[in-house]
Amino acid sequence: MSTPHPGSPAARLRDHDVTPQPAVSPAARSVGGVAGWLDDRTGAAKGVGYLMKKVFPDHWSFMLGEVAMYSMIVCLLTGTFLTFWFVPSAGQVVYDGSYIPLKGVTMSEAYRSTLDISFDIRGGLIIRQIHHWAALMFIVALSTHMLRVFFTGAFRKPREINWVIGCILSMLAIVEGFAGYSLPDDLLSGTGLRAAEGFMQSAPVIGSYLSYLVFDGPFPGEAIIPRLYAVHVLLLPAILVGLFTVHIVMVAVQKHTQFPGPGRTNDNVVGYPVMPVYAAKAGGFFFIVFGVIAMISAVVGINPIWAYGPYDPSPVTAGSQPDWYMGFADGALRLLPGWLEFETFGFTWSLNVAIGALLLIPVMYTLMALYPFLERWVTGDQREHHLLDRPRNAPTRTGLGVAALVFYGILMFAAGNDIMAIKLGLSINDITHLFRTLIFVGPPIAFWVTKRICLSLQRRDRDMVLHGRETGHIIRTADGQFFERHEPLDPFTRWELVQHEQFQPLQLGPATDDHGVASPNARTDRLRARLSSFYFSDRVEPVTPAELEAAHHDGHRAEAIEAPEGEAHGELEASERH
Amino acid sequence: MNALAARRRHPAAIALLLLVGLLVTGAAYAALAPKQASAATATADQVEHGKKLFLANCASCHGIGAVGTDEGPALPGVGAASVDFQMGTGRMPMTAPGVQVGTKKVKFSQDEIAAVAAYIASLAPGPAIPDGEFTDGSKGDPAKGGELFRVNCAMCHNAVGSGGALTRGKYAPSLRHVDGKYIYEAMVTGPQSMPVFNDTNITPDSKRDIVAYLHAIDKSENPGGLTLGSLGPVPEGLFAWVFGLGIMVGFAVWLGSKSA
Incomplete structure (x- = not known):
């Protein structure tokens, strides 16, 4: 405010005037030139500065998501290149390109343009292979990223929304992949579309209408390729990139989780700021990922569409499989028995197809998306968690995760039953029967074994904390006593082993209140208590400071190999106490 | 000649002429008709x-x-x-x-x-060993053979003849680097689980085209790089998980262990 004559009526009129802004903002003065010019026009300096100062913790498993992100960017870049030449049309043409074994064969324009990209456009084949390998790596990486998030409990409050977004991203990614796989109109992709048509037709009542709607008439028709193209290059990428942006912004806003360790608390993030460290690391990692994918694409062929020939609804090739990420659905189809197809009142119910093809994916992803909410309900834990769990410290969750993984893995491997049969010299029937049994038996066994291993590891952690590391040094005392020297853990290592907490199973409250009125929530409470006991009745408590103190007072004599007469009894007791 | 001309009205002449005609026709048929009877x-x-x-x-x-x-x-x-x-x-x-x-x-x-x-x-009569002319892939049309192969053979033997599984441990063997004669013979005799493709189903020329297609694949130099056995997406997925993810994790561990 500039008031040259305070108090004068004229001056009072100017009381609320705003001082003219200097031509250059204060931020610009510090960053100068171009950045200042930009900031004057966008005001971006504040936001960018905030982002640049964000701190990220270091751990290799935090980079799996980065691999997924970079693979997706590689897909976007190479995909753009491919759109310059790909012709999304089912129009029939006669091939006259440079691949001799197909010369003179009638095929769709989509297939011809893919052959041209592979053989007649400079750099086309390597870009196609990079695109396809990057797509496979994208889904491999996002799946392992998802596993990391699950097993470390990173989905807990406040990150449930981001977990759900991640589930949606994962599901859209496999649909996007399938759309791309179906585009070149070679024998393999056409067979995949034929299968997709069958899936739609297996939907009770609406099946055939649905199929006619999608294919714009009977299979294969001319509409599906342009439609899939729009879905593959426009619709799904837009949703993927949009959701992915939200996903990444949420990570920045909620801050990255970190593994427990010295100095790392629920209220801080220990690591390095984006600028300059993470910008360099992550930027460099992008080029590593791109480079690795390019190297693989240069050395290993993928989806040799020229070998499959053009699509024609009559032939099918042995070894027709979807890309790996759709393998679990294909495997489910291979395992479902034929008697699930039956007729009632003149309608055919193709449940042998519908369960694997229509129900599996939505049910699986719904369960995945709901898990954080289920766990929160069981634990009743309303706190925020920014420190990750070590998987062993959540044995039931880890066990459930491994069981789900085994279930998924069996379905995925079942999709390769024919390849296993010829490569391992086995009967495809035996393999299928084995998988049909394992799909029921495997997950419970996996759950039990994993949970036991987790509990054992926790006991080992306890043992380490209480007794320290066995050095292997046998010490003989002056009076002839032997003991092994145990080296106590340093406080930093110890902290990682004792910092976590264990939940107690919820206690069931009285079913009726003081006036003998039954609690309206009695039923849900009972269920919740049962689940809570399923989760937490087997547990190994972390060592408390008191226990540690007690263990240190016992001293090392407890480890004596041969105790002198008279003292043996007491020492045995001491060692048993641990 | 005169003697022959004089006897041209002999009653036996017409029968003799018919006999000669039949002999010539028969001999010409025997000489010219397609035969496989080596x-x-x-x-x-x-x-x-x-x-x-x-x-x-x-x-x-x-x-x-x-x-x-x-x-x-x-x-x-x-x-x-x-x-x-x-x-x-x-x-x-x-x-x-x-x-x-x-x-x-x-x-x-x-x-x-x-x-x-x-x-x-x-x-007893049966399919003879085929003539070398029909088993020489270099004389066939690989593009046409490819179409025939995809329609008739690929469902068991795979689109590029890598082989495939049949029921109960049986399998369609790989057709890579197989002599044209044996491919042809397998088609006409239908060994083990294989159906017979006789000359009415697939003509000898078409069989030669199929041989030509398989031999063209054998000679092709894999433009994409390593083929991983030409068994489709299963080995590709396995490669992505084992080597792709393995290399990425290797680099991630390396970068993660480098504190700035």
């Missing part, structure tokens, strides 16, 4: 030699006189092509019974195989 040229010696070989090596399962036993089928009518295929690819004599007879090292010389083939062919 086994027909078998000599009696060859048949006799083949019979001895058969008795020594095959009769324990196929029976004396190839009439068949519980262990092996009767062979009259299978033709020389079948013998040539089974023995020439090392499938027969088989070492052990199983769901499917695999290939082994060939135990007999081509002469011995031809002798056994001649013997079996002498028992």
